Amino acid sequence: MERRSFLKSFTAAAACVAVLPRMASAADEAKKVAGPNEMSYATALAAITGGKAVVESAKVKVEAPEIAENGAVVPVKVTVDSPMNEKEYVKAIHVLNTKNGNARCANIYLTPANGEAFFGTRIKLGGTQDVVAIAQMSDGTFLSAKQNVKVTIGGCG
Amino acid sequence: MKTLIKIKPKTYAVGDIVKIDFMAMHPMETGMRKDKDTGALIPANYIDEVKFLFNDTVITKMVIWESLSVNPLFTVSFKVPSVGTLKVIAKTNNGQSVESSESITPKG
Amino acid sequence: MRLLSVSTALVCLALFSGVNAEEKMSMSDADKAMYAEMLENNPADMDVVEGKELFNALTSQAVYGQMLGVKEKDLPSYIAGFPRFVKPAGKVVTLSQTLQMAAALGAKSVPKLESKEMLQMTAYLKSLANDQTTNIDVKANKQMQEMMKLGQEVFEERRGGRGLSCNSCHSPDVIGQRLRMQPLPDLGSKVNASAGTWPAYRMTKSETTLLDKRFQQCMDNALLAKIPLGSREMVALEVYITNKTKGNPSQIPGLKR
Numbered sequence: 001m002e003r004r005s006f007l008k009s010f011t012a013a014a015a016c017v018a019v020l021p022r023m024a025s026a027a028d029e030a031k032k033v034a035g036p037n038e039m040s041y042a043t044a045l046a047a048i049t050g051g052k053a054v055v056e057s058a059k060v061k062v063e064a065p066e067i068a069e070n071g072a073v074v075p076v077k078v079t080v081d082s083p084m085n086e087k088e089y090v091k092a093i094h095v096l097n098t099k100n101g102n103a104r105c106a107n108i109y110l111t112p113a114n115g116e117a118f119f120g121t122r123i124k125l126g127g128t129q130d131v132v133a134i135a136q137m138s139d140g141t142f143l144s145a146k147q148n149v150k151v152t153i154g155g156c157g
Numbered sequence: 158m159k160t161l162i163k164i165k166p167k168t169y170a171v172g173d174i175v176k177i178d179f180m181a182m183h184p185m186e187t188g189m190r191k192d193k194d195t196g197a198l199i200p201a202n203y204i205d206e207v208k209f210l211f212n213d214t215v216i217t218k219m220v221i222w223e224s225l226s227v228n229p230l231f232t233v234s235f236k237v238p239s240v241g242t243l244k245v246i247a248k249t250n251n252g253q254s255v256e257s258s259e260s261i262t263p264k265g
Numbered sequence: 266m267r268l269l270s271v272s273t274a275l276v277c278l279a280l281f282s283g284v285n286a287e288e289k290m291s292m293s294d295a296d297k298a299m300y301a302e303m304l305e306n307n308p309a310d311m312d313v314v315e316g317k318e319l320f321n322a323l324t325s326q327a328v329y330g331q332m333l334g335v336k337e338k339d340l341p342s343y344i345a346g347f348p349r350f351v352k353p354a355g356k357v358v359t360l361s362q363t364l365q366m367a368a369a370l371g372a373k374s375v376p377k378l379e380s381k382e383m384l385q386m387t388a389y390l391k392s393l394a395n396d397q398t399t400n401i402d403v404k405a406n407k408q409m410q411e412m413m414k415l416g417q418e419v420f421e422e423r424r425g426g427r428g429l430s431c432n433s434c435h436s437p438d439v440i441g442q443r444l445r446m447q448p449l450p451d452l453g454s455k456v457n458a459s460a461g462t463w464p465a466y467r468m469t470k471s472e473t474t475l476l477d478k479r480f481q482q483c484m485d486n487a488l489l490a491k492i493p494l495g496s497r498e499m500v501a502l503e504v505y506i507t508n509k510t511k512g513n514p515s516q517i518p519g520l521k522r
Binding site: 063064065066067069070072073075077122152 | 292293295296299300302303446468469471522
Binding site for chain 2: 306308310311314471
């Protein structure tokens with residue numbers, strides 16, 4: 001019985017070998033084409049803030065899985081704890097990644113009519129990296145939070 | 158482009174904060190992917206703007222980039238002010254656009 | 266013999282090197298909850314909506330039910346029992362194949378099993394059985410008994426250059442072991458309810474996929490020749506796999522990695 005189950009394990013390992021060549025190699029990495037909107041995280045951040053300071057704050061909450069099931073579909077939710085009235089509200093939520101070719105994911109321009117500063121979406125991540133949310137407040141300040149997401153390659157195609 | 162709007166929860170009253178889910182069937186091509194057969198680059202084709210309007214007033218405007226997943230989802234909150242019409246307009250970088258609407262009907 | 270022991274060590278390394286890192290590789294409950302929530306906004310919902318329009322253009326629930334000798338109100342429970350023996354077809358068929366029958370009956374052009382409209386219509390039809398339990402009956406008649414037997418043979422038959430069968434990676438002995446970091450799923454489990462959750466949206470492919478099409482993708486990965494959709498062997502395999510989840514809820518569209 002032990003031998004039988006060993007044999008079965010062996011075939012599972014063989015299947016593993018069969019799909020290995022699909023993994024991205026360093027050579028593939030070099031051949032990578034630049035996208036139409038290539039922009040680094042630092043540049044994207046500066047474009048949003050105009051060089052103003054960004055303060056990491058517990059008022060901003062980024063929810064994303066610590067380990068993504070699949071880099072192609074990573075759920076992300078951003079909530080900013082703030083009043084949403086004419087005097088004081090969250091003007092925008094910017095969602096960025098730190099390592100994709102284009103660091104920008106979405107810029108969400110809110111109004112008091114939203115009642116709550118919330119944005120939910122799904123993004124593509126090319127590898128393990130941070131998802132960063134920048135909250136642009138009506139008083140001109142910027143708050144931020146981030147969540148690291150591990151992207152694994154694995155499984156059957 | 159097929160789209161779907163969902164309001165959650167399904168029943169709500171004036172003053173409640175609901176979530177609006179907007180989904181679009183779109184490939185969100187990054188412009189960096191190659192055709193498996195020909196090796197040619199597939200041109201970028203992604204939704205680059207989504208606007209949520211209530212009775213024709215913009216409540217949320219989104220600038221979108223190609224990093225969003227295929228068949229993307231956009232969720233925002235909305236404080237229901239009255240009966241009315243919610244409209245979502247999605248536009249692509251190629252200038253295509255689609256408009257979808259859903260009636261807002263608070264109970265009680 | 267010496268060679269064998271070396272390869273044994275290698276295999277063990279390949280299969281179990283992940284054990285120590287188990288905690289880091291597995292998703293937390295919070296992560297799992299986020300993915301579970303994604304079911305509420307499954308991109309495949311749009312296929313179901315489109316499938317409804319296509320179905321209504323092709324036939325109607327009343328006409329479709331009549332063709333199969335089923336009352337309209339009994340359709341949900343009937344649909345939860347596919348693949349099944351269908352008298353006018355004279356054989357065991359899948360849900361998709363009944364749509365081909367409906368097209369032929371209405372003198373409409375018959376959609377191909379591989380086509381997107383077939384996927385969408387099948388998804389819609391199966392969604393009618395949501396909240397039912399998978400009630401396939403492999404003992405219902407001689408035809409089903411034969412298909413069940415054939416299905417098991419197909420599941421266990423080693424094929425291709427590497428001599429792999431479905432059973433190589435999906436036998437109860439290897440469930441939970443990792444293949445490229447992903448645990449091998451239990452096809453009969455109550456948790457992933459397998460057959461009752463297909464058609465499902467596959468995040469890897471960013472598209473909605475039918476169960477038999479998923480079998481083909483799996484065969485492709487294992488370097489096996491693909492068994493054609495609609496063939497006796499493919500239908501039999503679907504019978505065999507579906508029977509593993511008999512009694513589980515039927516709830517589609519599913520969402521898979």
